[in-house]
Amino acid sequence: MSSPVPVNPVDPAPAAGRRAADGRPRAAWPRRLHLLPALVLCASLAAAAEPSLSGDPFRGRELLSEKRCTQCHSVWSHGGSLGPDMSTAVAGKSLLDLVGDFWNHTPRMIDAMIGRGYAWPTLDRREMGDLLSYLYYLRLFDEPGDATRGELAYAHLRCSTCHNLAGQGGALGGSLDRFADFPSALELGRAMWNAGPKMQQAQMGRLKAISTFSGGEMSDIQAYIRSRGRPADRRVRLLPLPDPARGLLVFRAKRCDSCHRAGGEAPDLRASTLALTVSQISGTLWNHSYTMSGWMRERGIPFPRFTEPEMADLIAYLYFMGFVSEEGDAKRGATMFRERGCARCHEGPGARVSNLAESDAVRDPIALSAAMWNHAPEMHSLMAEQAVAWPQFDPGDMEDLVAHLRGAASVQQHRKP
Numbered sequence: 001m002s003s004p005v006p007v008n009p010v011d012p013a014p015a016a017g018r019r020a021a022d023g024r025p026r027a028a029w030p031r032r033l034h035l036l037p038a039l040v041l042c043a044s045l046a047a048a049a050e051p052s053l054s055g056d057p058f059r060g061r062e063l064l065s066e067k068r069c070t071q072c073h074s075v076w077s078h079g080g081s082l083g084p085d086m087s088t089a090v091a092g093k094s095l096l097d098l099v100g101d102f103w104n105h106t107p108r109m110i111d112a113m114i115g116r117g118y119a120w121p122t123l124d125r126r127e128m129g130d131l132l133s134y135l136y137y138l139r140l141f142d143e144p145g146d147a148t149r150g151e152l153a154y155a156h157l158r159c160s161t162c163h164n165l166a167g168q169g170g171a172l173g174g175s176l177d178r179f180a181d182f183p184s185a186l187e188l189g190r191a192m193w194n195a196g197p198k199m200q201q202a203q204m205g206r207l208k209a210i211s212t213f214s215g216g217e218m219s220d221i222q223a224y225i226r227s228r229g230r231p232a233d234r235r236v237r238l239l240p241l242p243d244p245a246r247g248l249l250v251f252r253a254k255r256c257d258s259c260h261r262a263g264g265e266a267p268d269l270r271a272s273t274l275a276l277t278v279s280q281i282s283g284t285l286w287n288h289s290y291t292m293s294g295w296m297r298e299r300g301i302p303f304p305r306f307t308e309p310e311m312a313d314l315i316a317y318l319y320f321m322g323f324v325s326e327e328g329d330a331k332r333g334a335t336m337f338r339e340r341g342c343a344r345c346h347e348g349p350g351a352r353v354s355n356l357a358e359s360d361a362v363r364d365p366i367a368l369s370a371a372m373w374n375h376a377p378e379m380h381s382l383m384a385e386q387a388v389a390w391p392q393f394d395p396g397d398m399e400d401l402v403a404h405l406r407g408a409a410s411v412q413q414h415r416k417p
Helices: 057-066 095-115 125-140 147-156 177-181 186-194 196-206 217-228 244-253 269-273 278-299 308-323 330-339 365-385 397-415
Strands: 163-165
Touching: 057 125, 095 125, 095 365, 095 397, 125 308, 125 365, 147 217, 177 186, 177 217, 186 196, 186 217, 186 278, 186 308, 196 278, 217 278, 244 308, 269 278, 269 308, 278 308, 330 397, 365 397
Parallel strands: none
Antiparallel strands: none
């Protein structure tokens, strides 16, 4: 598979009035996206262990409007209501599972667009990469926490026993006012991790239990701190851009892979972080840090500390592990290719439409996604004429199908003179 061409890194400042590459004004990102606004992920999509997706999420956000996706779909409740909210629909799904979802709903989307007089929007490989990059970031970013819920969680977890906020509370753990500068709970989570052994020892002594987070409590507590705290100034502090490729290096340098690896003793991080946001991953890391520190001591591994960019990079990597998918099963994919009827039109020299084994797109999941999307109206019409049911894909099916198509393409390539 050829490596995708990197695009230029995106300027993180979300200022209104900035112009895109074509000279038009670039819309500002939503306020809730200001923490980790963009990056470019470049490499091969061959393995989930190596972060790999090229795309410009700023451009992907613009494409949602340009291609009229927002006529039917919303993002965080802003937009149309005919289709599902995109920020909810992508939760817990890998890239190829998203592609499968797109495919499953294609007939309904085609009929809805025809009914409204809209032309089917086509997407080239770069545009598909931009959209998928934006969808990846929708779940990585947090929606704003709720300060009212945060006040309740702050009291329930008895944070004031050791910490003070706006001059009220304990003195053992110091003031939390300095975290009021940040729009996200990421820096709070990093500080808690670094102080974990000391904090947990104090909690065991005073509270007789270690406080743990559930759901969006960390994000809500951050919102409460931001609303009540007394920071040095009122300027919002934006953290460095997260980079999953750097996060992989952090994962290895901190020896996380000593336990979190295939067949290892610790949980599969890919499965346990895919559906979580930044603050939820931060809370999960804290919840398990006491157990993890015990494992580390037994194995002679020093308890890791994280600098400001390292935690963001690590969390971006943990989330990205699941998004880029695992390698599928080619044998299952071959069976599916025949049973779902794909082979009738797309296999062998006598293929009715095209022999997918001869297409370069099957070597690149993003290009394959764009090809499937662009040819969907033609396929919808042809299948309706032949009274053939539209094939549906369950989670994991697309990984298997792609594995089969890659294998078939390799065989086809070796047969060429």
